[in-house]
Amino acid sequence: MITLYAFKWVPPFAQGLVRDLRVRWALEEAGVPYATRLLGLGDQDQPEYRAIQPWGQVPAIEEDGLVLFESGAIVLHIAERSEALMPRDPAGRAKTVQWVTASLDSVDAYIGPLADIDLFHAGEAWTAERRPQVVETIRRRLDGLARRLDGREHLEDRFTAGDLMMATVLRGLRDTDLVTGHPVLGPYLARCEARPAFGRALEAQLAPFRENEPAMENA
Ligand SMILES: N[C@@H](CCC(=O)N[C@@H](CS)C(=O)NCC(=O)O)C(=O)O
DSSP: OEEEEEESOOOGGGTTTSTHHHHHHHHHHHTOOEEEEEEOTTGGGSHHHHTTSTTSOSOEEEETTEEEEOHHHHHHHHHTTOTTTSOSSHHHHHHHHHHHHHIIIIIIHHHHHHHIIIIISTTOHHHHHHHHHHHHHHHHHHHHHHHHHTTOSSSSSSOOHHHHHHHHHHGGGTTSSTTTTOTTHHHHHHHHHTSHHHHHHHHHHHHHHHHTOOOOTTO
16 A cells, blocks of 8 residues: 655645645546555654655655655656556657656746745745746746647646646646636646546645644634
8 A cells, every 4th residue: 555645734825735736636546545644843854754755845655665755756656557647558658757747847847936935935025026037937838838738628638647747736826827817727727626536635635734733822
């Protein structure tokens, strides 16, 4: 049985965005059952967990002695065993790997700096100058993606792990209208999120956050 490492709780701005969502979604699409090990405060820095994930981040998985980190690598590993995530023919497999890689290298890498500005450095003077440049760069990345998706349901001729990864990357812009207000990307993301497996994965990530909500100070 696969054991997935995830967080017990994260602040609301990150809930629904933590990268174990990708792994949960892939497992749901593939119909593979899994157990979770939830990391609390300080667990990330313990040597036992650093031996599993060098930077103390989530997600990571363990299965029959195999330890794997990096959400893209884990999703592809799951896709290897499920046609629901990756076609069996060599070209279909190659295209799936291509889109998983593109979601991370060609889209996510450009979205990260905006989250950094909006979530971790909000209100700092330097962000006023930098933010418009970051948004413009993201827009150009989204334009390329939208041109690909215009007139298509998915990145290829069917849903694959590439769409799963791309959708979770696009969710990282949920506090802006860059995706939700986009005539091609908004409906694309909505289509991906309408999949029952996504709903189950999201709920599985959010449930522990509700259960482990920190007590309000002075409450
Ligand atoms: N490239 C890694 C990134 C993992 C990552 O950034 N995880 C975040 C949660 S989404 C995390 O654990 N952050 C806490 C930290 O960095 O201490 C992957 O895709 O798995």
